[in-house]
Amino acid sequence: MEAQKRFKMMQDLRRDLHMHPELGMQEHRTADIIARHLEKLDMEVRGGVAGTGVVGLLKGHNNGKTVALRADIDALPMEDKKPVSYASSIPGVAHSCGHDAHTAILLGAADILSSLKHEIEGSIKFIFQPSEDTLPGGALPMIEAGVLEKPTVEAIFSLHLNSHFQEGFAAAKSGYASTSSSTFSLTLQGRGGHVAMPRQVVDPIMMAGTVISVTQSILPKKIDPGDPLIFAYGSVHGGSAPNIIPDKVTLTGSIRAGSPEKLDEIIQLFKDISEKTADLYGGECFIDFTRGYPSIYNDPELIEIWKKAASAVVGEERVLLLNHVLTTGDDVSYFHKKVPGVYWHLGIRNEKRGYNHPLHSPNFDFNEEVLVYGAAIQVQAVIDYLKFGTHK
Numbered sequence: 001m002e003a004q005k006r007f008k009m010m011q012d013l014r015r016d017l018h019m020h021p022e023l024g025m026q027e028h029r030t031a032d033i034i035a036r037h038l039e040k041l042d043m044e045v046r047g048g049v050a051g052t053g054v055v056g057l058l059k060g061h062n063n064g065k066t067v068a069l070r071a072d073i074d075a076l077p078m079e080d081k082k083p084v085s086y087a088s089s090i091p092g093v094a095h096s097c098g099h100d101a102h103t104a105i106l107l108g109a110a111d112i113l114s115s116l117k118h119e120i121e122g123s124i125k126f127i128f129q130p131s132e133d134t135l136p137g138g139a140l141p142m143i144e145a146g147v148l149e150k151p152t153v154e155a156i157f158s159l160h161l162n163s164h165f166q167e168g169f170a171a172a173k174s175g176y177a178s179t180s181s182s183t184f185s186l187t188l189q190g191r192g193g194h195v196a197m198p199r200q201v202v203d204p205i206m207m208a209g210t211v212i213s214v215t216q217s218i219l220p221k222k223i224d225p226g227d228p229l230i231f232a233y234g235s236v237h238g239g240s241a242p243n244i245i246p247d248k249v250t251l252t253g254s255i256r257a258g259s260p261e262k263l264d265e266i267i268q269l270f271k272d273i274s275e276k277t278a279d280l281y282g283g284e285c286f287i288d289f290t291r292g293y294p295s296i297y298n299d300p301e302l303i304e305i306w307k308k309a310a311s312a313v314v315g316e317e318r319v320l321l322l323n324h325v326l327t328t329g330d331d332v333s334y335f336h337k338k339v340p341g342v343y344w345h346l347g348i349r350n351e352k353r354g355y356n357h358p359l360h361s362p363n364f365d366f367n368e369e370v371l372v373y374g375a376a377i378q379v380q381a382v383i384d385y386l387k388f389g390t391h392k
Ligand SMILES: [Zn+2]
Pocket: 097, 133, 359, 360
């Protein structure tokens, strides 16, 4: 198969990127390698998009639809602890989220599709996006820089390596596929004083205790089967001495929900509980929410096209249609808000060879043969979409 022929090329690219990882918005070397590779493939190449993003446009022999493939290219601020020859050469920076693989796969796919240029009706955009792993992410600035326009992208496919799934399996969920998230900081303001004079104080420690116990007894009852909800406190700060009631206590935490509507509902409920509690004690409360990436929504019609394409490559029995939402996010969700898309998971779990470390772990690694599956499925999905896609 065409992807198999590019195995060595993709492996070399992946190892080179792996040894020279770059953090979000600093992917200069990575972007240069991508641009140089695309320029050899007879396509229009635009570098420096929203900083370090790169976009290639391949025009087929006839007008038709435009479809995009997207990869993220950034590494993480952590040590690489793998005892391998291609381990990171940059202290404190490592490709532990597999974005080196995503980049190599997309360059492999670009190579294949460019060789099929004269059979392709329509155009294909190759979007290499910086800074997925660092908020606010590189997807929004790329969209603002116009990567979905001229020509207008009508569908987008992306993938992520995932060690939850066995090597060579492909998995995706139709509809909402990841949680939307928010972090919060809640300050409960009372009036401090001597512990021996309880009538003169408004106790923020009691307010905090009440908010914690009320939220944790009410929120679990809001969980619907198949719609995950995570509400957790991450820090509690207040007070300085055993005989002084402090003026205020600050709680921080995270909320993750299976849909944006659910996230809004839980945020509102948390606000109500905090305000009513503060009121009850005679204090006040101040809440800040910081929104993370929105939920990824996978287009049901495109999922059908992807499923057929993936089945043609790895066999139907290795294609999983998930019925649960994953609690990890990705800023590909911003692309999907503009254009129907599919974000799918390429399984890499291989216990025998020790490839079972989760993403963001210092030992994360995988059997590079999966690069072939990744490229082959993306290529097939694009070809099938341009032939059979129903979106206008
Ligand atoms: Zn990551």
